[in-house]
Amino acid sequence: MVIGNFDGVHTGHVEVLRHAQSLAPDQPVVVVTFWPHPMHVLRPEQAPRLLTGLADRISLLKRAGAQQVRVVQFTRDVSTWSPEEFVSRVITPLDPSHVVVGENFRFGYRAAGTVETLRELGKERFAVEAIALVRVDGESTCSTLVRTALDAGDVELAAKHLGRLFRVQGVVVMGDQRGRELGFPTANLPVPAGMAVPADGVYAGWLTRLDDPAAEPLPAAISVGSNPTFQGLERRVETYVLDRTDLELYGVEIAVDFVARLRGQITFTGIEGLITQMDADVARTREVLARATKG
Secondary structure, eight states: OEEOOOTTOOHHHHHHHHHHHHHOTTSOOEEEEEESOHHHHHOGGGOOOBSSOHHHHHHHHHHTTOSEEEEEEOOHHHHTOOHHHHIIIIIGGGOOSEEEEETTOOBSGGGOBOHHHHHHHHTTTOEEEEEOOOEETTEEOOHHHHHHHHHTTOHHHHHHHHTSOEEEEEEOBOOOSHHHHHTOOOEEEEOOTTBOOOOSEEEEEEEEESSOTTOOOEEEEEEEEOOGGGTOOSOEEEEEETTOOOOOOTTOEEEEEEEEEEEOOOOOSSHHHHHHHHHHHHHHHHHHHHHHHHO
16 A cells, blocks of 8 residues: 555655555555645645646556555545544555555644554554655655746756656637637637646647547647736636647647746737747747757
8 A cells, every 4th residue: 555645646656656566566556645635625725736636646646556546535524533543544444565655754633643653553464664755866856846846937847856747738728819810829728726837938848639549749839827918817828739720629638748948928019029929939849849859
């Protein structure tokens, strides 16, 4: 059994699952996670923006080696469980041989339970393994670090710690149609409440339609923001697939993967300046993605 919140399913989370697999290769790995995020229940005003929704989290955990994912519905009642009650309600019914957690794992009322508490409670029933935090370029990987990188627009740093490109996905909605009028039709995704996205600006990346299992990622220039040139208010992810004006994506679920930030968001005084900049963004996107593909 592996227990954790697993927001983002980053390289540290993947390492915990790998270690669990190595302990008992002939046994299934069962992951226990929590939804919603405990902070969304206990202190919603301080709750972090999530890197992945629940469905994506489960999919990523299974891709990382989980045979089963058990979701504990986190409520105020659950938050009052003592460490002993947590073990009896969550761990004991699944009868694990090993329980694997990160070295900073805490559980039970007011996070009173530590790894040592878990070992004590598991004596003669299950072994407990605590895995050290993964470090990338000298920095400990954690979901908070990934969020901070996205807030700064550093999608490359986020990708290093995630072990993959940061992704936003959703169903394409109708926008203002201005991109189409300017020769740069975009697929528009509203920014979901409570979900993390990179800082406002323009990025190079890929768009993949998810309604076709055989669909290939398409090179794209991506804008995140509220479109200040046209006094926009709603924050969106707007994606222009290079050299494609024939795509019909309304109502289609897509994934947008971020490779690198090109610039911050700019307010233009006229359409001409905007089009000139968009041409430059497309040219720069080609360069970035050509390097990324060769790399």
